[in-house]
Amino acid sequence: MKYFNPTKFIDLRCYIALLMILAIPFFSLTLLSCKNNKNNSATQQENVVASPETIQQKEINDIRPSSFQEEKAESIIVYNNKKELPSFNEPDKSAEVFGSCFSKDLPAYEYIIRNPFIDERIYIEKIESVKNKILKIEHEDYYFRNGYQLWNGDGEDRAKDWEYYFFDSEGHISDYYSINKLVDDKDKICDQRHIRYHCDGNFYYVYEHIIRSSFFGRDDIKETVYSIKKGKDSVILEKITDNYPKNSKYIFEKDLVTNIYGSELPDKDVYKFLENKIEFTHYIIRSEEQEKGYQELWTSIYDRGLRIETYDPIPNGFRKHSYKMNGDEGTEYYCKELDNEIVSEFTYGYILARHNEAGFIEKLRIDPLEEKSSSEYVFEDSELLDSPDDILKKYFGFE
DSSP states (O other): TSOOOOOTTOOOGGOOOOOOTTTTTTTTTTTGGGGOOOOOSOOOOOOOOOOOOHHHHHHHHOOOTBBBBOOOOOOOOOOOSSSOOOOOOSOOOOHHHHHGSSSSTTTTTTHHHHOOOOOOOOOSGGGGGTTTHHHHHHEEEEEEEETTBBBTTOOOEEEEEEEEEEEESSSSSEEEEEEEETTTTTTOEEEEEEEEEEOOEEEEEEEEEEEEETEEEEEEEEEEEEEEETTTTEEEEOOOSSSSSOEEEEEETTTTEEEEHHHHHEEEEEEEETTTEEEEEEEEOGGGGGGOOOOEEEEEEETEEEEEEEEEEEEEEEEEEEEEHHHEEEEEEEEEETTTTTEEEEEEEEEEEEOOOOEEEEEEEEEEETTTTTSSSEEEEEEEEEEEOHHHHHHHHHO
16 A cells, blocks of 8 residues: 555555555545656556456356345435535444444454445554544655655655544544645645545445546546445445446455456455454456456555565465564565575565554654665654644645
């Protein structure tokens, strides 16, 4: 995700950037900002023409839970007002809809069922701590290249990110605000947006106001609505609006979430919830190997919001990037194995990840072992607010 070192997880940047664009409403509550404009060096798969009907039917047969029973969706009112996002008067029903899809012994159970499209970075064990609060994340990262500090991939102007997660009285994230801007005396805004989430029991709504974006223009409202179909201990969400890639759906089973997106050869993300960890695997169907079906592209493991390991299979072996933690501190490790033999390994970074008592990481620092190395430097601080701060007041109109 964007708060972890892309150069340290060398081959993942392009895929993660792609995921964030395709899955922007949910698992990536983290949104693309100017700093995601860094060079994409990995090769993407080449799509070929396939029958959408054949693929869609195969997907339904492969992933439909045995307990699934369809419920007829009622009509909804489409939101067309471009000036502001809609308001919802009734309480959010996410906990009621998704409660049976997760094990109650998961430490973050109460948070997950209220926010099922969980951002891997956000981990909350004490739901009472965040009710009616705002989780603020302030983030900055930069590189050294040829003696210069570079922000947003290749710019010399210092830039920072601010993100705000608004929790309601039940611990559901109702709104998300983000801004990426230059600091010091320039104060130029690169990316700014507001997202609202709501579940009414029959539909799940995501409304996004793109205020400014180098990718998507400005002052535009994007609407995504998912119909909710429930089974025993399972839920299927199917997109019924067209702002994002076709055939997009989410399948919730016991401690397992599958997100399918794309049109010709759809990609698939699978999230496994294991105690305080999330195992995230990205699968693709390669155009030249369609007969093999889905193939693993990489797997990442998150421990209480921190990505501690990324496993990248390669022909006859694998590459692994990981943090070896000792309490709050650790080192970054790389290993490459071919034919059951380690051919390369080294330690090249330092990390500090200190958790708040509520569960989230309140202080994150990542540095290379050598000063002025080309690796990324990360500075991130998070805190709970009782009311909007100066950034929200100045840039989003809060009083």
